[in-house]
Amino acid sequence: MRVVTAAASSFHGPWRKRAMVLALSGIALAGGAVHAHGQEAAASPAAAMAAPTAVLPGDDFYDYVNGDWLRNTEIPADRSSWGSFAILANATNERIIALVEGLAAAPQADASARQVSDFYRSWMDESAIEAKGWAPIKPLLKKIDGIRDQAGLARALGESLRADVDPLNATNFYTENLFGLWVAQDLNDTTRNVAYLLQGGLGLPDRAFYQSDSARMQGLRAGYQAHIAAMLKQAGYSDAPARAARVFALEQQIATSHASREDSADVAKGNNAWRAADFASKAPGLDWKVFFQAAGLGKQGDFIVWHPTAMTGSAALVGSVPLATWKDFLAFHAINHFSTTLPKAAADQRFAFYGSALSGTPQQSPRSKRALAATNAALSDAVGKLYVDRYFPAESKARVQDMVTNIVAAFSRRIDKLDWMAPATKAQAQEKLKTLYVGVGYPERWENYAGLRVVRGDALGNVQRAEQFHYQQELAKLGQSPDRKAWAMPAQLVNAVNLPLQNALNFPAAILQPPFFDPTASDAANYGGIGATIGHEISHSFDDQGAQFDAQGKLRDWWTPADLAHFQAASKQLVAQFAAYKPFPDLTVNGQLTLSENLADLAGVAAAHDAFTLSQQGKPAQPGVDRDFFTGYGVSWRSKAREAAARQQILTDGHAPAQYRAATVRNLDAWYPAFDVKPGQQLYLAPEQRVRVW
Template sequence: MSFSISKPSFELRTSALRLSLCGAAIVFMPSFVCAQALPMASATGTVSAAHDLVAGDDFFQFVNGDWLAKTEIPADKSSWGAGGVLAEDTNARIVKLIETAATDKAASSNARLVGDFYHAYMDEDGIEAKGIAPLAPMLKQIAAIKSKTDLAHTLGASLRADVDPLNNTNFFTENIFGLWVAQGLTDPQHNTAYLLQGGLGMPDRAYYLADSQLMAELRTKYQAHIAAMLKLAGFDDVEARAARVMSLEIKIAESHADRETSADVQKANNTWRFADFAGKAPGMDWNAFFTSAHLNSQKTFTVWHPSAVSGEAALVGATELGTWKDYLAFHTINHFGSVLPKAYVEQHFSFYGTALSDTPQLSLRWKRSLNATNVALDEAVGHLYVDRYFPEANKLRVRTMVDNIIAAFSRRIEQLDWMAPATRAQAQAKLKTLYVGVGYPDKWASYAGLTVSPTDALGNVQRAEQFHLTQQLAKLRKKVDRTEWSMPSHLVDAVNMPLQNSMNFPAAILQPPYFDPQASDTVNYGAIGAIIGHEISHSFDDQGAQFDAQGRLREWWSAADLAHFKTASGALAIQYSAYKPFPDLAINGQQTLSENLADLAGLAASLDAYHVSLKDNIADDRQFFIGYAQSWRNKARDAAQRQQILTDGHSPAKYRTATVRNLEAWYKAFDVQPGQMLYLAPADRVRVW
C-alpha cells in the first residue's frame, strides 16, 4: 500500500518484471516527462495561491489553479504532475551515471551491467537489423505445442513473479497466472507462493465486460491491435486469429474477480495443497505446469483468486490448441514489443499509449531505455544513485521526522475513547515493531550470475526476467526478511508492506519538492510528512488493520472496536463515492478506501507532529495545508483518468487533496464557512485515527 505520487503510463507495463506497490509497473517515472514547472513552496515557506478562488469551494484549485491554467501535459505523457518534476530531474541524473559507468574501466561489475543493458536497448539500428529473429525460438516452441500437456508446460515456463496483491489491486499480468512470493498470511515465519488471476492484455476485466460504448470501442481497437502485431510477425489469417484470441480473453475476464473482491484479503486466504489443484481446478495438467514453473517441490500455495484459477484451468481444457497457440504467440510478441523493430514499438504504443490513455506521442528512446534498465537492474541503478546523490544527513533528518510522526500517531491511538485497552495495546505493538527503511536497503541485492550483453537487447530482457524469477523462487527456501525492500532507491514513491510490518522511503522521494533540507518544518511536514504519515497509517487502514505486529492475518480487535472502525471508515467510503469526475463515472469509495484512510490519518498525524516540533514557535497551518495541496498538483488526460478510476486503488489527485475537509485545523486556517462546497458539519467530518 503506497503513496503513489503519480501513475506511470500503461503503455510501458507489459515489459515490467514485477509490479510496484503503487499499483503500477515499476517504470520509475520516465513516462512523466516534466517541462518547467511553477515553483513549489520555497525554503522560506512562502507560496502564491490562487486567491481569486475560495479555499472552501475547491482547495485543489485554490492552491494549484495558476499551475493548472499554465501547464500542458507533454505530448508523450498521459498524466503529469508535481512528482514528474522530481522524476525528470532524477532520470537525467541517472542517465549521466549510466553513461559514465559504461566508459569507466574502474566501474563496478553492477555498474557495467547497467551500462551494457542501457546501451543494448539504445541500439535501435541493431534491433532493426535483427528483426523478429531474436524472438523466433520462443515462437517456434509455441508452434511446436501438440498436446494439452505441452500447453501446460509452456504456460508454466512463462510464469513471472510480477504481482503484489496487497499493494497492487490492478493485478495486471499478461501471464495466465500471476506469482507473488512473500510470507504467509497466517505464517509470518515462512515464505509461500501466491497464485493470482492473469492472462489479460487490457488493464482489467471491466474492459472486456462493461456494457458501454467507450469499452466496446476499446475492445474493437484491442482486437485490431492483436491482428496487427501478429501480421507484423508474419502470421497469416490474422483477423480470424485475433478474433479467437479476443474471445478467449473475454472468457478469461469472466472468471476474474472484480476489484473489490480482489482487494478483500479475507477472501484471498485460500490454502491449496499441490494435490488439490487437479480436483479444484481441472483442465490443466498441473504437474506439467508446476514443473516448468519450477514450483513442483512446493507443497502448498495461497490461491488469491480461486475462481480465476479454476476458470482459466477449465479454459485450458476446453479451448482448442490452435487458439491457445495464437494467444501465446500474440502475448509473447506483445510482451517483448519494446525490444523489437520500430514497427512493433509504434503499434504497441498506438494501443497502450494512444487508445488506452489518449497519449499522442511515444516517449523518446532514451527514456524507454532507462525505463527498461530500471526494471531489470533496479537495485544496481539505485546503488549508483544513492552513492552520488543521497547525503547521510538527509537520511538522519528524515528518520527524525519519521520518529516524530510515529510518536504522533501513537498519541492519537492513546486518545481514542472508543478503543478497548487490549486493542490499543496491539496497535501500539505494531508501531513499536514497525521496520522503517529510509533512503536505501540495509543490504544491496546481488546480480551475480546475470549475463548482460551490450548487443542483445531482447536477450537481456529475457535473462533479467528469469533472473528475477529465480531470486523470488529462492525465497521459498529462505527465512522471511522483514528488512527486504520492495522499491528501488531511485523511485519517487513510498510504501507500507503489512505482511512485513515495514515501510520504505526511497532516496529519490527525499528531495524537493517533497523533502527540502533547506526548507522550514512547515513545508516539510506538509509534504514529506504527509507522505510519511500516509505510509504509517496504512498499517491501520481497512487492509493493514487486519495484520498484527508480526504481519499475521488475524483478528486482534474487539468486536466493538471493529464495528466502530468499520462504521467510521464506511463514512469515508461514502464521502468519496459522492465525487464524480465524469458525468458517467464516479469514484468507487470502497475501492479507494485504503488509500483515502491513509491520506486522512497520515495528514492528521503529520500536522500533530509538526505542532510538537514547533516548541515555542507559532504554527503556520495555512502554509502547511498549502504545501500538502501543492504536492498533489497533477493533470491527466481523460482516458488516463478513467483508467485510474476503474482500476486503481488511489483516488485522482484533486480528491486526495479534498481530505482536508475532515480536519478542523483546515477550517480555521482558511475560514471555511457553511455553504462552501467542501464544508462539512462537524458531525460529518470523518475521524478514524
C-alpha cells in the same frame, strides 16, 4: 504513499514490476494519473506556494492551491498526465540517464556498473535491433509453435509464469501470463514464505474492459483486437485477423472468471490455502503436475490461491479451448511483452494502442527514458546505488528519519487518546508501531547481480535473462525465512510503500526531494509534504486492509467487536464522502475501491500535523504556519490528466483522483481556522460530520 496498491500499499500508484517500469520511465503512476514533462523542475514546497487564486479554499482547496499551475501547464505530448510526482520522477530520471550514459566514457571496475552500462547501451542501439529484425524472438515463437498436446501446453504455461504481481501492493491484480506468482510471507504462518497464485491472462487493464457495454469500452475492445492482429502480422503469422479474433474471444472468456477489483483487494477472500494435490480436483483441465514442474514449483506442497474462481475458470479453458488458439495466445503475448526490444514497428504498434488509444498519450517518450525504464527493471539496485552515491546526502536521510520518529510518536499519541478503542486493542496497535521497520532512502543490503549475464548488443536476450534471473530469485525465497527488512521499491523510485506482511515501510531516496522534502524549506512545508506521506504509509498499517495484520504480519483479528464496528462505521462515512465526488457526468469515484488510500490520506495528514505542532514547541511562534502546512500538502497532489487516463484511473486504481485526495483536509479541525472556512462553503463540514478514525 500508497499509490502503489491493496493490503500492502504504495503512496502514489501501482507497484511491482510492470508499474515500476512505467513509474521509473515517468510514464504512469498513481494518485492523479500519469505525469511528466521535459525540462520543468520540481519546485520546493516553499517555492510552490503560489499566490492564492480567486477561488475560496473552503469551496475548492485544490484549485485554491494549484489553480494557477493547472491553468498554465500543458501535459507533455509523451504523457497521459503530469504533476508533482511526474515532474520529480522526470528530473530524477534525467539525472540517472546522465549517470548511466557517463559510464561508457571509461572502463568500469565495478561489475554491476558495467552491467548497467551494457544493458542500457544495448537497449539504446536501435540500429542493431533493427538489423536483427525478428530473429531474436523466433526461437521462442518456434518453441510455442512446437506445442503438440495438452502436456506441452501445460509446460509452456508453466515456463511463462513470472513473479510480477503482489496482491497486497498492486493496482493491477493480474499479469499478461495466464497466472501470476507472488512469493511472500504466509498470511497464516509468519515463519515461512509461500507461493501465491493470482489471476492473469488479460491484455487489457481489467475485466471491466471486456464486459462494459459503454461506447468507449466497445471502441477499445475493437482497437485491442486490431492491435493483436497487427502484432501477429508483423511477426509473420498468416491470417492474423482471424487469429486475433480467437485470441480476443479467449481473453473475454478468461475475464468472466476474474474477481473484481474490490474482491481482489479483500485479503480474507484471497486467503485460500490449497495443497498441490488439490488443483486437479478444484481446477480441472490443466495438467497441474506438468505446469508446476515447468514453473520450478514441483516441490511445493502448499499454495495460497488469491483468485480461486480465475484458477478454476482458466484451467477449464485450457481443457476446452482448441490448442491452436492457445498457441496464438502465447505467441501474441510473447510478442507484445517483448515488443520494445523488437524492430521499431513493433514498439510503435504497442505504443499506438497502450499509449495513445488506451491512455490518450499523443507521443512516445524518448528512447533514452524507455531504455532507463528497462534497465531499472532489470538492475534496479545497481542503478539505485549509482543514484544514491551521487545524489542522496546523509544529512537528508538523518532529517527524514527524525521526522519518521516524530510522526510515529504522534500516531502513538493519537491511539492513546482514542475514546472508542478498548485497552486491549490499543495495546495491539501500539505493538505494531513499536515493531514497525522503516527503511529510509535505500535498502540495508543491495542486490547482487553476479549471476545475471548481460551481453552487449543482445537487447532482447538481456531482458529475457533478467526476467528469468529475478524469477529464480523469487523462487529461492521459498526455502528462506521471511526478511522483515527486504525492500519492495528501488531507491530511485518517486514513491513510498507500506508492506503489511513485513510490518515495514519503504521511503526511497528519490521521493525525498522537493516538492515533498526540501532541506532548505520550513518545517511546516516539509511536514505537509513528506510528513503527510510518512503519515500516510504509517496509517496503512491501520487502514481497512492493514488493520487485519498484527505486529508480526500475521492475518489475525486483533480487534474487539465494538472497536471493529466503530472503525467500520467511520470507514463507511469516508466511502460515502468520496462516492459523492463526480469527476465526469457519467462517472463517480468508487468510494469502496479507494477506501484504503483515503483512510491513509486522512490519518496520515492528521498525524503529520500533530507531529509538526509538537516539533514547534519551544520555538518562536510563526504566523500562518498551519496555512503553510496545508498548502504544502495540497501542492504535493498537483496533477492533471488526459481524459482517457483519468477515466481509466477511476475504473481501475485504488487511489482517488488527486483533487479529492487533497480535499480530505476538510475532515481536520485545524484546517478550518487556518483558511477561515465558513458554513455554506462547498467543502465545509460541521464538526459532527467530519470523519475521524485514528
